[in-house]
Amino acid sequence: MITEITDSAEKQAIARKVLEALTEWFEVEESREGYIRDCVNWTFLAAKEDDKIQGFLCLKKTGNATVELAVMGVMKEFHRNGVGRKLVEKAKEVAKTQGYEFMQVKTVKMGMYEDYDRTNLFYISCGFKELEVFPLLWDEANPCQIYVMAL
Numbered sequence: 001m002i003t004e005i006t007d008s009a010e011k012q013a014i015a016r017k018v019l020e021a022l023t024e025w026f027e028v029e030e031s032r033e034g035y036i037r038d039c040v041n042w043t044f045l046a047a048k049e050d051d052k053i054q055g056f057l058c059l060k061k062t063g064n065a066t067v068e069l070a071v072m073g074v075m076k077e078f079h080r081n082g083v084g085r086k087l088v089e090k091a092k093e094v095a096k097t098q099g100y101e102f103m104q105v106k107t108v109k110m111g112m113y114e115d116y117d118r119t120n121l122f123y124i125s126c127g128f129k130e131l132e133v134f135p136l137l138w139d140e141a142n143p144c145q146i147y148v149m150a151l
Contacts (some may be wrong), residue, residue: 002090005056008040014056016074017037024115026073026108027139035071042070043098045090047083057087062104064130065150067095069105088126096151103151109133109143123147 005011015036019026024033039058047054055074062068069091095103105123108116119128124130128147138145 001049001107001121002045002086004094005046006046011039011044012036014044014053015052015058015071015073018056018075019071021075022073038094039071043067043094045087045094047074047078048086054083055087057091059091059103060099065101067100067103068096069103072105078121084122085126090146092149092151101151102148103128104131104146104148106137106144106146108138109145112141112143 005014011091017031019035026035036143038060041060043059046056053075055072055078057072058070060068060070072084072087074087075132087116092103105128107119107123109119110117116134123146126149128149131146134144134146
């Protein structure tokens with residue numbers, strides 16, 4: 001079940017549990033801690049089954065018409081079981097009700113790392129389209145691919 005979490009401490013506890021279990025994608029401690037700190041200010045959706053956390057997703061306003069899928073993580077044992085897709089679908093519904101017209105997501109450009117290639121393919125399968133690559137937004141080893149979808 002996907003539910004919106006509003007309690008700041010619960011948001012941070014869920015984010016910490018999931019992100020610390022996914023160091024292949026969230027290995028930079030400073031970035032990981034930034035997501036955990038900042039998630040209290042964002043729309044926070046959690047996937048739970050019998051009180052077991054499966055994953056979460058946060059939406060952050062980036063413009064009057066656009067919301068960013070700022071961070072998302074699904075526990076490894078739930079990869080490829082539809083949890084991520086359900087989180088994205090619920091995020092689309094929530095973003096529409098909040099009045100947004102577009103959703104964007106940033107990730108590492110396809111072809112750089114196998115783990116991120118799977119992430120890119122996941123976003124594409126959810127309906128995101130390639131918008132632009134910023135080669136130096138993060139650093140040369142991690143060119144930033146921006147995807148967007150109309151809601």
